[in-house]
Amino acid sequence: MRESIYTIPVNEVFVPENGCPICRMRDMLEERCLEYIMGAAMMEPDVRIETNRLGFCTDHYFAMLKRRNRLSIGLMLESHLEEVEKNILKGDFTALFDKQSRAKKAKALGESCYVCSKIDWAMERMLSTVFRLYTNEKAFREAFRECDYLCLPHYELLVSRGANEIPKKSFSDFHKDALKLTTDHLAELRGDVSHFCKMFDYRNSGEDADWGNSKDAVERAVEYLTTRRPK
Ligand SMILES: [Zn+2]
Ligand SMILES: [Zn+2]
Structure with a gap:
């Protein structure tokens, strides 16, 4: 190979x-x-x-x-x-x-x-x-924290593998960072998915309806949960 x-x-x-x-x-x-x-x-x-x-x-x-x-x-x-x-x-x-x-x-x-x-x-x-x-490496820890987010399956993968491979002293920081990356994104998604659902209310049917960041909220939620973006 x-x-x-x-x-x-x-x-x-x-x-x-x-x-x-x-x-x-x-x-x-x-x-x-x-x-x-x-x-x-x-x-x-x-x-x-x-x-x-x-x-x-x-x-x-x-x-x-x-x-x-x-x-x-x-x-x-x-x-x-x-x-x-x-x-x-x-x-x-x-x-x-x-x-x-x-x-x-x-x-x-x-x-x-x-x-x-x-x-x-x-x-x-x-x-x-x-x-x-x-x-x-401190620089890598910073780059890790700066990531956009961790999807749920990869949060699980990193934490379950990391628990066996990262020395105990560093693992709690690693877990805290990984958890923040996935939790913050989940909070954002929940807001966007709720906004998406509200847009189907007749009161939001006007031309100037404000979809905010919610138009692709369902696709992004599926991607967060499955690692794959629906096409
Ligand atoms: Zn992922
Ligand atoms: Zn395959």
Whole structure:
């Protein structure tokens, strides 16, 4: 595997831009992975062995279908489907010790994804760097606090992983900072979603109705809760 494509300097992610920095990290890794398997890696046997085995999740099948290169999906599917038949569905049915073996294999395949596995692998390393920088560098702690917000799933990820990796002395500050980033954003979202709902009242139906910051409040709330912005 070309590991270098999954290396992103953490300082490029923790910048004072809109959005959750960990979502940004995930999006960059995802983009690089999709670019790679749909292009340069299309004919690489080691990549194909992994995509045959793991397949893809719904999000990533759809993300690939949105791109132009349908031949690379076709080639990946051609050998993936062959492997599904050979490894999951074929074989002597009566000789199976475990009657549910096929169903279990099919379930495991449904839960695995080549792109997700690469993102998880790279994120794990990058998060360790985040924790190390937070513990040791004042400038990074400041950059962390300056982030726009943390979405709820990434607040959970940072705090649960950080609890094991950040020394006790620094962890309570880290948790306090992470909690503030996610709580402040939630308060803002709640205000915007309530404003959005009020705009459906007949008293607010005039042309000069003030939507304030609420027009995309529902999309932003979904993004906060799921890490994905509805398109
Ligand atoms: Zn996020
Ligand atoms: Zn996936």
